[in-house]
Amino acid sequence: MSGAASASAWRGPAKLVLKRTGLALVTLVLVSAVIFTISGLLPGDAAQELLGQGATPEQIAALRQEMGLDRPAVVRYFEWLRGIALGDPGQSLVANKPVAEIISERLPNTLTLAGLTTLFSVPIAFLIGIASAVSRGKGTDRALNIATLAMVALPEFLVATIAVLVFSVKLLWLPSITIVPQDPTLWEFLRAYAMPVMVLGVGVIAQLGRMIRAAIIAELDRPYVEMARLKGVSQRRLIFRHVLPNAVGPIVNAMALSLSYLFGGAIIVETIFSYPGLASLMVNAVTSRDMPLLQACAMLFCATYLLLVLIADTVAILANPRLRQG
Amino acid sequence: MPAPHVVVRNLAVTVRSSDGAPLRIVDDVSFNIQRGDVLALIGESGSGKTTIALALMGYARSGAQISGQIEVGSAAFDGKAGADLAAQRGHRITYVAQSAAAAFNPSRRLIEQVIEPALIHGTATSAEARAHAVELFAALALPNPETIGNRYPHELSGGQLQRLMAAMALITRPELVIFDEPTTALDVTTQVEVLQAFRKVVREQGATGVYVSHDLAVVAQMADQILVLNRGKVREQNAVRVVLETPEDDYTKTLLAAARPVVKAALPVAAVSKPLLSIDGICAGYGPVDRQGRAAHPVLTDVTLQIGRGAAVGVIGESGSGKSTVARVVAGLLAPTAGTVSLDGQPLGASVKDRSREELRRIQIVFQNADIALNPAHSVGDILGRVLRFYHGMQGHQAQARVAELLDLIRLPAGIADRRCSELSGGQKQRVNLARALAAEPDLILCDEVTSALDTVVREAILELLAELRRDLGVAYLFISHDIATVQALCDEIVVLYKGTRVESGARDAYAAPPFHPYTDLLISSVPELRTDWLSEVAAKHGAPFAHRPESADLCRFLPRCPVAVAGQCDVTLPPLRMMAAGNAVLCHRTEAELARDHM
Incomplete structure (x- = not known):
């Protein structure tokens, strides 16, 4: 194939991906408006929160003016949006530090936890999904179904509490709070993260495993699978060479959903293991009415979600020759 | 041995x-x-x-x-x-x-x-x-x-x-x-x-x-x-x-x-001056439409046909000929880019939302695959009852009685009203599919490949039923099929489409013997015959002098596949519409005598 031909072959998907990216950006702007409006609806504001119950209305008004809270919402919105776009989401009203600084302290923690959990749970989810799908209706499938359903149904705080009870209190194997020492050895590092990763992984493995099972089963019913069997293709080759390439679309989308949960939804695990991540930061921002921080966190979560979905879409487009050729 | x-x-x-x-x-x-x-x-x-x-x-x-x-x-x-x-x-x-x-x-x-x-x-x-x-x-x-x-x-x-x-x-x-x-x-x-x-x-x-x-x-x-x-x-x-x-x-x-499908007896249709449905110069397609009313991906080009009250008109062609698009345009599922569809002389709205409920009622469509067209979660009674309520406002006992009548009409036992469609056989489902259309009491039923997914024996029974319903109810059909034998068995008039162009139209009898359009000839001669030496004979006939010529909207669409195309004529201008002695109109450069000879 000539260079020109292969270049034009990529124009179709490139256009599709660009279109999706544009849509994601538009969505992000709409979401920003929603976030700004909703956070404005929360009762009370930072001025009131800072001065406490005993403050006079005059004092509150003065502080509001100082903090710029008395200007019209539209003005504040566009100023804020401009700041976000330039990478400066403003000053934290409570901590009196730039929001960017506060977030950048926490972001590596969240990324580490999410990354480790992904590394731990995705392979297991694939194993469960595939094993379950190929033994559909048989004993293995039923056992795995019951297990994953139970895992989905168990609330995270319960799993976390039981894990602490077993591994920290009874067996004394693992620390009950996640404090990573300075310059940890690999062993210290893994020990510190073992429990939060396990607890977060339970839900992800179960959800993702079930999604993978469903995606594979949907493919197994298609005529090309029977054809492959009649060609004498082995079970392993059938799953990895024939079925999975076709199931990539739904699977990567399920992964994007699970991973975005890991990024912003780890609040219970962060609280129980006293782990300084972004989710607890955002909850603190809500309780202290620290709007700039709250809004920045919300935007960050949404942007991550949209990015993950965009990546999933792109992978799905590239995996499908029909879409790839635009 | x-x-x-x-x-x-x-x-x-x-x-x-x-x-x-x-x-x-x-x-x-x-x-x-x-x-x-x-x-x-x-x-x-x-x-x-x-x-x-x-x-x-x-x-x-x-x-x-x-x-x-x-x-x-x-x-x-x-x-x-x-x-x-x-x-x-x-x-x-x-x-x-x-x-x-x-x-x-x-x-x-x-x-x-x-x-x-x-x-x-x-x-x-x-x-x-x-x-x-x-x-x-x-x-x-x-x-x-x-x-x-x-x-x-x-x-x-x-x-x-x-x-x-x-x-x-x-x-x-x-x-x-x-x-x-x-x-x-x-x-x-x-x-x-x-x-x-x-x-x-x-x-x-x-x-x-x-x-x-x-x-x-x-x-x-x-x-x-x-x-x-x-x-x-x-x-x-x-x-x-x-x-x-x-x-x-x-x-x-x-x-x-x-x-070997047999021709179903049908009443001769009285020649009425005003047709029930007339399609005039329809162009339709997909994608953006230019100023001349041509879509980026045209499917139909200037298609005209008329259906008399109680008549059965067949449309045949291979996949991609646009035959289903004709039905979609008539039903208002796809708006034409040019031309009009009129019912009893009244122009119809281009799409479903521009038509009155009465207009919708009078034209019903039956799809090829009853498995997909009928909701598997609903009972037969629900499916028919919905139509009765929607078009006739019937409810309760009145609707139940009508459902029983409809089932009788399609030769199914009344007890089937309580069964789900998923419990029925392929032939029964297709009958219910047909009853759904009949429930509206339409003047015209658009049958889109309704017998294509059926076995020969079941297909025969459905064709028989269609002929009977037409005789008893006076309903007209636009019958779309890729199978010329099926169309000949049911329809009085047949239109042949090739790549969205009407290449031939005429009464059923005109298709019994040449001259035909070369494409019609190819279609008819491609139907396998019940003898062992047919394939070897038909093998000798094919071959096209302009096989490498790209298809063009300014020439006969069939040129790249036509075995009898003439240089200096077919590859230069659009073909004229010729009337044959048997009454069929053929879009071809070849004269009647030449076409008759070509077939030999």
Whole structure:
């Protein structure tokens, strides 16, 4: 194939991906408006929160003016949006530090936890999904179904509490709070993260495993699978060479959903293991009415979600020759 | 006589029915095939023909149990240790599936799939297998044999994919090839080419064949022996000629009778000055529309036709001819880019939302696939009742009584109203599909390939019913089909579409004998006939002088495929519409005398 031909072959998907990216950006702007409006609806504001119950209305008004809270919402919105776009989401009203600084302290923690959990749970989810799908209706499938359903149904705080009870209190194997020492050895590092990763992984493995099972089963019913069997293709080759390439679309989308949960939804695990991540930061921002921080966190979560979905879409487009050729 | 190549003794295949009792879908089937012969398994759906074919590979669909003895060459299956035969799958015994479009993996290149059996069974290296595949592609008359394998399934046509699938089946030089309805999903014109290619390569390879089909005429071209099956039992096994000419079994006789559709008696339609429906100069298509009213991807170009009250007008053409688009435009599902559709002289709105409920009621559409058109969660009564409530405001007892009447009209017992559609047979579902349209009491029913998914015997019954309803209710049909024999059986007038252009129209009788449009001629001559030498004869006729000319909107659309195109005429200007003596209008440069001679 000539260079020109292969270049034009990529124009179709490139256009599709660009279109999706544009849509994601538009969505992000709409979401920003929603976030700004909703956070404005929360009762009370930072001025009131800072001065406490005993403050006079005059004092509150003065502080509001100082903090710029008395200007019209539209003005504040566009100023804020401009700041976000330039990478400066403003000053934290409570901590009196730039929001960017506060977030950048926490972001590596969240990324580490999410990354480790992904590394731990995705392979297991694939194993469960595939094993379950190929033994559909048989004993293995039923056992795995019951297990994953139970895992989905168990609330995270319960799993976390039981894990602490077993591994920290009874067996004394693992620390009950996640404090990573300075310059940890690999062993210290893994020990510190073992429990939060396990607890977060339970839900992800179960959800993702079930999604993978469903995606594979949907493919197994298609005529090309029977054809492959009649060609004498082995079970392993059938799953990895024939079925999975076709199931990539739904699977990567399920992964994007699970991973975005890991990024912003780890609040219970962060609280129980006293782990300084972004989710607890955002909850603190809500309780202290620290709007700039709250809004920045919300935007960050949404942007991550949209990015993950965009990546999933792109992978799905590239995996499908029909879409790839635009 | 040498020992047979394939021996099947007392083959039975059992499934568990819904109440848990074992159900034999194949019962005590025994047959032999001599080396190099082709045996046809013929029967309606549910006859067990595919199940038997799959059992020859030691394969049963989920939940089914095979018992009995099967020997293919030295490999055997004795009911317990089936592994021996299964190990030959894709190696010494190979399979060509019904719908190649579905049976190829959509996300892998075709060449990888075609050579895969050779690689996993270790019969050739990758380079050898690729070279062999290219030889097979050439032998199967595929275009660009060197590079066609680099494409993906969605980039090729059904006929091409079916030939690639045959190449995949032959790549390991098998001793037994099983063809499972390999041409059922193809247009007649494509079917001829594919059958010729298959016959040639199977003979060259010297392989033994099993050919599964419901179509006796196709089987007559391909097989040496025929095994007639009905409900999992053997009715008759004999040489092809014997089965066709002197069938012994009654069921075989029924099949033979159904294979030749008979013209359904219909009232002569009184010539009315004002037609019920008239379609004038319709253009339609997909994508953005330019100023001249032409869509970026035009499907129909300047199509005109009229349907009288109580008349049946047939539209035929191959896939891509735009015949279903005609129905979609008339129903208001697709707005035309130019032209008008009028009912009783009143122009209709371009799309459904521009039409009144009364206008909608008067034109009903029946889709090909009742499985998809009818909601499987609803009972027959619900489906019909909804229509009665929507158009006639009927409820309660009145609606129930009307549902019973409708079921009587389509010859189904009233008790069926409480059953779900998923519990009905294919023929019953298609009847309900029809009753759904009748419930609106329409003046015109658009029938889009309503008999295409049915077996011959069931198809006959549905055609009979359609003719009866027309006689009794005076309803008119726009009957769309790819099968000219079906259209001739039901319709008074026939319109032939090619690539969205009306190339011929006329009364049914005009299609009984030439002169025809060259495309009509091709369509008619491509319908397999119930004699064994048909395929060899038809092979000699094809060939087109302008095959390399790209299709153009400014010339006859059929030019690249036309066997009688004339240089300096057909490749220069658009053809005129000529009236033939028999009353049919033909869009062609050739004169009536020339067309009559061309057919010879």
